[in-house]
Amino acid sequence: MNRNVSLIGAPTDVGAGARGASMGPEALRVARIGPLLGEMGLNVEDRGNLTGPANPWLPPVEGYRHFDEVLAWNRAVHEAVYAELQSGRFPILLGGDHCLGLGSISAVARHCREAGKKLRVLWLDAHADFNTDQITPSGNIHGMPVACLCGFGPQPLVEIGGHVPAVSPKWVKQIGIRSVDAGEKQLLHDAGLEVFDMRYIDEMGMRHTMELALATLDANTHLHVSFDVDFLDPSFAPGVGTTVMGGPTYREAQLCMEMIADTGRMASLDVMELNPALDVRNRTAEVAVDMVQSLFGKSTLVRRAPR
Numbered sequence: 001m002n003r004n005v006s007l008i009g010a011p012t013d014v015g016a017g018a019r020g021a022s023m024g025p026e027a028l029r030v031a032r033i034g035p036l037l038g039e040m041g042l043n044v045e046d047r048g049n050l051t052g053p054a055n056p057w058l059p060p061v062e063g064y065r066h067f068d069e070v071l072a073w074n075r076a077v078h079e080a081v082y083a084e085l086q087s088g089r090f091p092i093l094l095g096g097d098h099c100l101g102l103g104s105i106s107a108v109a110r111h112c113r114e115a116g117k118k119l120r121v122l123w124l125d126a127h128a129d130f131n132t133d134q135i136t137p138s139g140n141i142h143g144m145p146v147a148c149l150c151g152f153g154p155q156p157l158v159e160i161g162g163h164v165p166a167v168s169p170k171w172v173k174q175i176g177i178r179s180v181d182a183g184e185k186q187l188l189h190d191a192g193l194e195v196f197d198m199r200y201i202d203e204m205g206m207r208h209t210m211e212l213a214l215a216t217l218d219a220n221t222h223l224h225v226s227f228d229v230d231f232l233d234p235s236f237a238p239g240v241g242t243t244v245m246g247g248p249t250y251r252e253a254q255l256c257m258e259m260i261a262d263t264g265r266m267a268s269l270d271v272m273e274l275n276p277a278l279d280v281r282n283r284t285a286e287v288a289v290d291m292v293q294s295l296f297g298k299s300t301l302v303r304r305a306p307r
């Protein structure tokens, strides 16, 4: 795994239905994301925060809230993530709401196209984020990034990475899903995304789920992880805008992260939707950082290195 890591803060909640995810990057820094990764032997550079328009907090216009602001933030994220990948570094996007997954993953896809790499995206989330302006109940664009990446959405958003669609639905595996809107469900099925929802994880277990989700990786694969903190069960990670009960337990989530680390293929990461305004003494930020450490190979039990 690339151990030269760049932290990129994207302090905005323009795509969300609650204010507060704009404070996520700083809460992750307060929880010592940089120093703790540094202690694991990673070379960490904190690039500070991107800038963009303020959140005007307006109702939807033609199906979207804050379209222009979302576009501006995603363009900034796209350029920042792309620049880190081009200089051979591992970008970690500190969100910010999940609409920015569009800017981040479109940059990763562009990099992979140019470098001849195969792309796989693991979308860890309580929600499928596969809405469009036609079916969205709220107009909040943080419910739409996966659809936009797959080419379903407004032209300026879907073509951010210069190639439409930015990713094939076949490259995306969703894990932990437990809240999907009715129209979204149909569109997900039609597009052919592989979704490992909570029912699947309940029945088959996290280990089997991750074995399948990671089965097609090879030496030429760039694995991107888009970690929405609401993936975690809110009993131990309450600091998000859209909590949904019945998520992975702490141990299940750790296993998920450790199995990703074991592949050695993760090459970029988003940590999204942390909302300090809804958190309790920064506990969710600390849990999120704990999970990120596991993604980089920190295991709970001390294990001997394989011979």
Ligand SMILES: [Mn+2]
Pocket: 098, 125, 126, 127, 129, 142, 228, 273
């Ligand atoms: Mn999400």
